[in-house]
Amino acid sequence: xxxxxxxxxxxxxxxxxxxxxxxxxxxxxxxxxxxxxxxxxxxxxxxxxxxxxxxxxxxxxxxxxxxxxxxxxxxxxxxxxxxxxxxxxxxxxxxxxxxxxxxxxxxxxxxxxxxxxxxxxxxxxxxxxxxxxxxxxxxxxxxxxxxxxxxxxxxxxxxxxxxxxxxxxxxxxxxxxxxxxxxxxxxxxxxxxxxxxxxxxxxxxxxxxxxxxxxxxxxxxxxxxxxxxxxxxxxxxxxxxxxxxxxxxxxxxxxxxxxxxxxxxxxxxxxxxxxxxxxxxxxxxxxxxxxxxxxxxxxxxxxxxxxxxxxxxxxxxxxxxxxx
Amino acid sequence: xxxxxxxxxxxxxxxxxxxxxxxxxxxxxxxxxxxxxxxxxxxxxxxxxxxxxxxxxxxxxxxxxxxxxxxxxxxxxxxxxxxxxxxxxxxxxxxxxxxxxxxxxxxxxxxxxxxxxxxxxxxxxxxxxxxxxxxxxxxxxxxxxxxxxxxxxxxxxxxxxxxxxxxxxxxxxxxxxxxxxxxxxxxxxxxxxxxxxxxxxxxxxxxxxxxxxxxxxxxxxxxxxxxxxxxxxxxxxxxxxxxxx
Numbered sequence: 001x002x003x004x005x006x007x008x009x010x011x012x013x014x015x016x017x018x019x020x021x022x023x024x025x026x027x028x029x030x031x032x033x034x035x036x037x038x039x040x041x042x043x044x045x046x047x048x049x050x051x052x053x054x055x056x057x058x059x060x061x062x063x064x065x066x067x068x069x070x071x072x073x074x075x076x077x078x079x080x081x082x083x084x085x086x087x088x089x090x091x092x093x094x095x096x097x098x099x100x101x102x103x104x105x106x107x108x109x110x111x112x113x114x115x116x117x118x119x120x121x122x123x124x125x126x127x128x129x130x131x132x133x134x135x136x137x138x139x140x141x142x143x144x145x146x147x148x149x150x151x152x153x154x155x156x157x158x159x160x161x162x163x164x165x166x167x168x169x170x171x172x173x174x175x176x177x178x179x180x181x182x183x184x185x186x187x188x189x190x191x192x193x194x195x196x197x198x199x200x201x202x203x204x205x206x207x208x209x210x211x212x213x214x215x216x217x218x219x220x221x222x223x224x225x226x227x228x229x230x231x232x233x234x235x236x237x238x239x240x241x242x243x244x245x246x247x248x249x250x251x252x253x254x255x256x257x258x259x260x261x262x263x264x265x266x267x268x269x270x271x272x273x274x275x276x277x278x279x280x281x282x283x284x285x286x287x288x289x290x291x292x293x294x295x296x297x298x299x300x301x302x303x304x305x306x307x308x309x310x311x312x313x314x315x316x317x318x319x320x321x322x323x324x
Numbered sequence: 325x326x327x328x329x330x331x332x333x334x335x336x337x338x339x340x341x342x343x344x345x346x347x348x349x350x351x352x353x354x355x356x357x358x359x360x361x362x363x364x365x366x367x368x369x370x371x372x373x374x375x376x377x378x379x380x381x382x383x384x385x386x387x388x389x390x391x392x393x394x395x396x397x398x399x400x401x402x403x404x405x406x407x408x409x410x411x412x413x414x415x416x417x418x419x420x421x422x423x424x425x426x427x428x429x430x431x432x433x434x435x436x437x438x439x440x441x442x443x444x445x446x447x448x449x450x451x452x453x454x455x456x457x458x459x460x461x462x463x464x465x466x467x468x469x470x471x472x473x474x475x476x477x478x479x480x481x482x483x484x485x486x487x488x489x490x491x492x493x494x495x496x497x498x499x500x501x502x503x504x505x506x507x508x509x510x511x512x513x514x515x516x517x518x519x520x521x522x523x524x525x526x527x528x529x530x531x532x533x534x535x536x537x538x539x540x541x542x543x544x545x546x547x548x549x550x551x552x553x554x555x556x557x558x559x560x561x562x563x564x565x566x567x568x569x
Binding site: 051052053054055072073076077079081083085087088089090091092100101103104105106107108148 | 326327329330332333334337341404405406408409410411412413414415417568
């Protein structure tokens with residue numbers, strides 16, 4: 001299969017800090033490639049370098065078969081970019097913003113108007129077409145920014161944190177739209193800190209931590225090693241402070257983790273019996289409200305590989321950009 | 325062709341969103357009006373001085389009009405990240421920056437004709453060599469715009485651009501021969517005058533309006549063109565160095 005993006009030994013330093021530290025990866029044509037990592041891992045810097053908004057210190061880049069190493073703007077006609085923050089013009093209406101973006105790609109007046117109407121319809125923004133962008137809600141702004149990114153039907157799309165800071169319904173709609181775009185043949189390079197989102201959408205995922213890619217594989221292959229594990233999540237209304245120590249002592253064959261959200265996560269190589277666990281918890285002063293068996297997820301892989309709690313990563317991001 | 329569609333639409337968008345907005349139109353009208361009135365009243369010698377003052381008022385109107393606008397159209401867009409959208413467009417960087425500055429050049433040319441229109445009612449303008457005056461106005465608008473661009477890309481905030489502009493603009497009023505002949509300046513200031521582009525623009529305007537000029541028109545215009553190229557190239561280099569990290 002042809003490669004849409006090919007990156008070799010890419011590095012970028014800001015003063016003495018290595019923002020991107022010798023990363024290499026390939027994105028195949030038609031693939032939905034996830035780029036996952038905590039804040040400051042180097043995701044946005046990588047996108048900026050690939051799209052010509054930043055210069056690399058070393059390494060090679062090929063986009064759509066074009067060598068962009070010396071000339072980062074060489075493949076700009078092939079790519080669409082949706083940045084992590086909406087960067088459309090607040091004083092223009094939604095329709096005018098789309099028409100303007102289309103004009104930047106050389107589309108004629110009739111074509112750009114038709115395309116703008118088509119995208120406003122696809123993204124359910126037709127009723128707001130004549131409203132100024134400044135008056136849009138966060139979800140609407142994200143949708144219009146994505147629409148602007150695909151106005152010229154690019155074969156390669158860079159999506160930087162597309163669902164950060166928007167409500168659940170809008171996020172779900174955006175995920176459907178991203179899936180549909182990919183199904184229609186667009187190669188998508190997606191950065192996100194929502195692991196479940198990456199798991200649901202992506203064919204392949206690279207984990208980036210401190211500027212380095214620590215793992216790059218298909219979702220299936222990433223999950224394979226932990227697929228056989230048994231995971232349970234127990235929710236408690238109240239629990240004593242020393243419960244973790246008590247559980248570990250009483251059930252030495254199980255691994256317990258207390259999450260930031262107050263859940264007890266139980267991991268085991270063998271099936272976990274719920275009854276004895278719940279009885280033990282209640283005998284020791286915990287008020288159990290729910291116990292649920294969980295399917296091993298990409299989040300578990302991420303935590304295993306990076307040592308970073310996914311919850312912490314998500315909360316930190318949401319503190320900056322608003323909640324999903 | 326595709327690049328020119330982008331160029332035209334960037335220019336059109338800037339005209340609609342910045343230059344043709346009521347506050348800017350009124351700034352474009354009131355500012356030259358205020359300068360014109362101030363100098364005409366202060367000169368105290370009656371209407372015959374209008375032709376002497378007109379070149380300076382025209383030049384100053386262009387200079388302040390253009391340099392003020394670049395801080396908004398470039399620095400502000402850089403700050404709110406909408407400039408990134410332009411940088412992502414598949415057009416040459418030079419054409420992109422020309423598109424961003426064309427609006428200011430037109431705005432400057434428009435500003436230049438406010439004092440001229442006032443002067444129509446107060447003096448006989450038939451002696452003006454329009455074939456020299458109009459290209460000079462256009463060249464001054466270009467060089468002032470590129471000076472504004474050079475300043476706008478050297479800073480990060482709109483207020484910094486405005487403040488930084490004043491370091492250039494106000495000395496230029498006195499050093500470029502707009503109202504005070506360069507020959508009357510102290511010797512140590514004269515080299516500075518010749519290092520400023522507006523000196524050559526003012527010289528052409530003086531020549532076109534009342535016939536007194538120091539250098540041949542062709543040389544003045546050629547030097548203005550050289551300043552344009554220099555300032556534009558320096559601005560592009562600065563944008564690439566500072567904004568495309």
